[in-house]
Amino acid sequence: MTEPVFAPWDDPNEKPLIEFKNVTKRFGDFTAIDDLTLDIYEREFFALLGPSGCGKTTMMRMLAGFETITEGTILLSGKNIARVPPNRRAVNMMFQSYALFPHLTVWDNIAFGLKREKLPKDQIEARVQEMLKLTRLEKFSKRKPHQISGGQRQRVALARSLAKAPKLLLLDEPLGALDKKLRQDTQFELMDIQEKTGTTFVIVTHDQEEAMTVASRVAVMDEGRLIQVATPAGIYEMPNTVYVADFIGDVNIIEGHGTKTGDGYDVTFAEGQPALHAKTDAQLGEAARCYLAIRPEKVTISAERPDGAVNVVQGTIHDIAYLGNLSTYHVELPTGQILKAQAANTRRLSRRSFTWEDKVWLSWTDTAAVVLER
Amino acid sequence: MRRFFLIAVPYAWLLVLFLIPFVIVLKISLSDTALSIPPYTPTLDFSGGWAGLKAFFSALDLENFWFLTSDDLYWKAYLSSVWIAVASTLLALFVGYPIAYGMAQARDEWRPTLMMLVILPFWTSFLIRVYSWMGILSQEGFLNQFLLWTGIISEPLIILNTNTAVYVGIVYTYLPFMILPIYAALEKLDASLLEAAEDLGCSRIQAFWLVTVPLSKNGIIAGCFLVFIPALGEFVIPSLLGGSQTLMIGKVLWEEFFNNRDWPVASAVAVILLMILIIPIILFQRNEQKQREAEQ
Numbered sequence A: 001m002t003e004p005v006f007a008p009w010d011d012p013n014e015k016p017l018i019e020f021k022n023v024t025k026r027f028g029d030f031t032a033i034d035d036l037t038l039d040i041y042e043r044e045f046f047a048l049l050g051p052s053g054c055g056k057t058t059m060m061r062m063l064a065g066f067e068t069i070t071e072g073t074i075l076l077s078g079k080n081i082a083r084v085p086p087n088r089r090a091v092n093m094m095f096q097s098y099a100l101f102p103h104l105t106v107w108d109n110i111a112f113g114l115k116r117e118k119l120p121k122d123q124i125e126a127r128v129q130e131m132l133k134l135t136r137l138e139k140f141s142k143r144k145p146h147q148i149s150g151g152q153r154q155r156v157a158l159a160r161s162l163a164k165a166p167k168l169l170l171l172d173e174p175l176g177a178l179d180k181k182l183r184q185d186t187q188f189e190l191m192d193i194q195e196k197t198g199t200t201f202v203i204v205t206h207d208q209e210e211a212m213t214v215a216s217r218v219a220v221m222d223e224g225r226l227i228q229v230a231t232p233a234g235i236y237e238m239p240n241t242v243y244v245a246d247f248i249g250d251v252n253i254i255e256g257h258g259t260k261t262g263d264g265y266d267v268t269f270a271e272g273q274p275a276l277h278a279k280t281d282a283q284l285g286e287a288a289r290c291y292l293a294i295r296p297e298k299v300t301i302s303a304e305r306p307d308g309a310v311n312v313v314q315g316t317i318h319d320i321a322y323l324g325n326l327s328t329y330h331v332e333l334p335t336g337q338i339l340k341a342q343a344a345n346t347r348r349l350s351r352r353s354f355t356w357e358d359k360v361w362l363s364w365t366d367t368a369a370v371v372l373e374r
Numbered sequence B: 001m002r003r004f005f006l007i008a009v010p011y012a013w014l015l016v017l018f019l020i021p022f023v024i025v026l027k028i029s030l031s032d033t034a035l036s037i038p039p040y041t042p043t044l045d046f047s048g049g050w051a052g053l054k055a056f057f058s059a060l061d062l063e064n065f066w067f068l069t070s071d072d073l074y075w076k077a078y079l080s081s082v083w084i085a086v087a088s089t090l091l092a093l094f095v096g097y098p099i100a101y102g103m104a105q106a107r108d109e110w111r112p113t114l115m116m117l118v119i120l121p122f123w124t125s126f127l128i129r130v131y132s133w134m135g136i137l138s139q140e141g142f143l144n145q146f147l148l149w150t151g152i153i154s155e156p157l158i159i160l161n162t163n164t165a166v167y168v169g170i171v172y173t174y175l176p177f178m179i180l181p182i183y184a185a186l187e188k189l190d191a192s193l194l195e196a197a198e199d200l201g202c203s204r205i206q207a208f209w210l211v212t213v214p215l216s217k218n219g220i221i222a223g224c225f226l227v228f229i230p231a232l233g234e235f236v237i238p239s240l241l242g243g244s245q246t247l248m249i250g251k252v253l254w255e256e257f258f259n260n261r262d263w264p265v266a267s268a269v270a271v272i273l274l275m276i277l278i279i280p281i282i283l284f285q286r287n288e289q290k291q292r293e294a295e296q
Helices: A054-066 A106-116 A120-134 A150-162 A181-196 A208-214 A230-239 A242-247 B001-027 B046-058 B063-070 B074-104 B108-123 B128-138 B142-150 B165-187 B192-200 B204-215 B217-231 B236-241 B250-259 B263-295
Strands: A016-029 A030-040 A045-051 A072-077 A092-093 A166-173 A202-205 A217-222 A224-229 A252-261 A264-268 A275-278 A289-294 A301-302 A311-322 A326-332 A338-344 A361-362 A369-371
Touching: A016 A054, A016 A242, A030 A224, A045 A054, A045 A208, A054 A072, A054 A092, A054 A166, A054 A202, A054 B001, A092 A150, A092 B192, A106 A120, A106 A150, A106 B236, A120 A181, A150 A181, A181 A208, A202 A208, A208 A230, A208 B142, A217 A230, A217 A242, A224 A242, A224 A311, A242 A369, A252 A275, A252 A338, A264 A289, A264 A369, A275 B217, A301 A338, A311 B001, A326 A361, A338 B165, A338 B192, B001 B263, B063 B074, B063 B263, B074 B108, B074 B165, B074 B250, B074 B263, B128 B142, B128 B165, B128 B236, B165 B217, B165 B236, B192 B204, B204 B217, B217 B250, B217 B263, B236 B250
Parallel strands: A045 A202, A045 A217, A092 A166, A166 A202
Antiparallel strands: A016 A030, A016 A072, A217 A224, A252 A264, A252 A289, A264 A275, A289 A369, A301 A361, A311 A326, A311 A361, A326 A338
16 A cells, blocks of 8 residues: 655655756757756656747757756766766667667667677677567568658667666657557557666657656746756646646636635736636736636536636637537637636537537636646 | 650650660671771672672671780779779778768758859869869979978979870869768758767767768768769870870770771770770669659
């Protein structure tokens, strides 16, 4: 019952594997990484998430040794790695393009790093075999990269980067080239392999779903800064900014004025609309301008005004997005604002209760919304 | 039907411009010299009918080929041509590879300029360029004057009219043929492959030998053939830059043809030269085909 939760970042005695200390990276005038401080712990599956150009790939390339650091230090197991060239780092990288050597067989690709260490032949043989087995590639060991499928190539790249048993494995958009179905299968495979090998994984991705699925912690980045670092659930349920709330999943953002009342804030957002109440520990500044972030699945849609709900608004259905398992209703409030509410489609389509232009009530509890200052 | 025409065009081209001339040369090589115009017998004459045709074929023999084996001039010339062609191909490779590598490493906006610089010499007549090398390499030439001026040498070097000058000429002339295919191969090379090699423990030099060189192999092979094949039959360069001791089959062929007016022997020399060249040409084509298959 009491299996300890894996959360080294909450343990003050735990020593981080990687420490970014006030790291800045500039390319000419452009600041790719801006005074960034971050700890990553052993055995973590850490995701760097952000739009393209946010600096996530630069961070990874600094860890691999392909980019120098302009200011600050990066420590790997307590040692500064600024002067260690990429071929001397106990760090391996899985490239976005896989970068498999086209002139070598799958076997030789995986053995490439081991051969550079001048290991005895039988050891190399054994290790490659182990990697082939781990990634279920035994049958393809004699093939060249152009003779196997995209998914198999991805596994070869993974096997090759794991063969040297690195302390840290960097994965640059590892699943970007795979189609959706294969990507989902591979995500679980990656997690399995990460658990089996106990290697620390740092993954770079722009796909929020992927980050949420695989990672133990997610760092959301924007313009060279970390916006929030937390577990997937933390990022989703307790975003610290509108940017994070908006970047991860679907969200309703309501802008308004907060007044402290009891255990939270009453937020007035439009003339003639009731104030919305949200529980929070946050203290708003003087201006008391704030945003409410409400996930659509936490908004209940009903035909009758629900009894006892804390937050209730009325509107008309403007649009319905049918996703199969779910439907998202876009409800237009009298103020012109559109709120999204999601409901599971537990009934067949013909018996669905709402349609376009219906008057409906939206309601949510006082803990559903997150109060954000910016 | 459309496919037939598409295939027919290159085949017609080959037939008219390669096979028919070759058959004519082969026929002359089987003929005998004669003091006439054209300077050989027999000539094909359809007015003689069937008997005439029969007489024509019975007059053809392999005599000229036997003659080539009787005089050691010919096989020595072939051998020395092969040697000069091989050596200058290797020299062109050593000079051309770094240039191609440099071009492939250059910034994107520089590449067209560099490419043009490589091709630029072709805009001037080949003959003029070879003549200008005479001006550079001769005893009073720019090279000797410069070296004498710097004090590196006290006596002018004798370069012109030696095999060294022939190597210089061949390497200079055919260098673009070496550079361009290697550049094409290196340009395609994905930079992340080198990063991957480094990431897996290679030094930069190891990565070059283990990744860059194998992946530019096809470019190297193509470049080597493109230099070797024309260099083997080269005539202008050895006759202008080489000395009397420079023995190359192209020169021998010229002398047989124009000085001795012995068309049959000259043709026999040409036929054998072609036989020697067919081997590398077939190898070259096989390489190209393998490359295409690998890219699919």
